[in-house]
Amino acid sequence: MQFIQVKDYQQLCEVASQKIIQIVKKSPNSTLGLATGGTPEGIYRLLCKDHQQHGTSYQLVQTVNLDEYVGLAKDHPNSYHYYMQQHLFSKIDLPEHQAHIPNGLADDLEQECERYEQLIERLDGVDLQILGIGQNGHIGFNEPGTSFSSRTHIVKLAESTRLANQRFFHSIDEVPRYAITMGIGTIMKSKSILLLVNGVKKATVLRRLFEEEVHNQLPASILKHHPHVTIVADEEAASQLKIPSN
Ligand SMILES: N[C@@H]1[C@@H](O)[C@H](O)[C@@H](COP(=O)(O)O)O[C@@H]1O
Numbered sequence: 493m494q495f496i497q498v499k500d501y502q503q504l505c506e507v508a509s510q511k512i513i514q515i516v517k518k519s520p521n522s523t524l525g526l527a528t529g530g531t532p533e534g535i536y537r538l539l540c541k542d543h544q545q546h547g548t549s550y551q552l553v554q555t556v557n558l559d560e561y562v563g564l565a566k567d568h569p570n571s572y573h574y575y576m577q578q579h580l581f582s583k584i585d586l587p588e589h590q591a592h593i594p595n596g597l598a599d600d601l602e603q604e605c606e607r608y609e610q611l612i613e614r615l616d617g618v619d620l621q622i623l624g625i626g627q628n629g630h631i632g633f634n635e636p637g638t639s640f641s642s643r644t645h646i647v648k649l650a651e652s653t654r655l656a657n658q659r660f661f662h663s664i665d666e667v668p669r670y671a672i673t674m675g676i677g678t679i680m681k682s683k684s685i686l687l688l689v690n691g692v693k694k695a696t697v698l699r700r701l702f703e704e705e706v707h708n709q710l711p712a713s714i715l716k717h718h719p720h721v722t723i724v725a726d727e728e729a730a731s732q733l734k735i736p737s738n
Pocket residue numbers: 527528529530531532558559623624625626631632633653657
């Protein structure tokens with residue numbers, strides 16, 4: 493794993509957005525794996541700014557998002573469809589049919605998981621997967637205990653995850669109990685992975701990631717077995733690490 497420590501969230505966003513821009517410029521038909529949550533918001537802002545100012549084009553890019561809540565319509569302000577539209581898709585030239593997100597309203601959710609998995613295969617896999625991390629070590633919505641070989645599947649969200657995500661909703665009762673997520677096995681098939689960790693709330697999980705063995709109670713620990721992972725963390729997130737900063 494390559495580890496890049498940066499000063500703050502702003503720098504994290506700059507480093508991450510530059511990595512994405514470089515890939516898109518080098519291979520304009522790349523498949524990008526995208527994440528939601530608070531962490532990538534600033535990165536998407538910089539991608540939009542770069543698109544406006546320098547014209548980096550996403551005309552040939554395909555995107556696949558990690559996850560979506562079950563039961564929220566695409567235009568629900570808390571759905572990840574809506575999030576992606578607001579933060580990125582409406583501001584760049586990515587054709588709509590090349591932006592893929594699991595459908596949390598599918599009649600047959602199992603079939604939707606299979607469709608999504610096959611779609612990723614048809615796209616020949618993800619070139620660069622962006623990942624955040626939950627405070628319990630989840631990646632996508634793969635909660636502790638998820639099999640490392642899991643494919644796209646339905647998850648029952650941990651109460652701690654619902655509580656952490658409550659800030660985006662009016663009340664805890666509104667936070668969905670289920671989601672569709674790419675599996676850990678799906679994520680691990682990505683050709684390269686960029687894990688972004690910022691803020692003091694992530695300091696404990698980042699320390700655990702460095703100190704603990706690979707085990708499925710800490711889903712992100714499997715990333716240590718991936719050949720091309722870069723972790724970008726800011727000073728607050730890295731504050732419990734005992735390694736020298738670069
Ligand atoms: N499903 C998302 C993850 O994809 C995200 O990485 C994580 C961290 O979110 P945040 O960046 O807001 O801390 O939690 C959410 O539950």
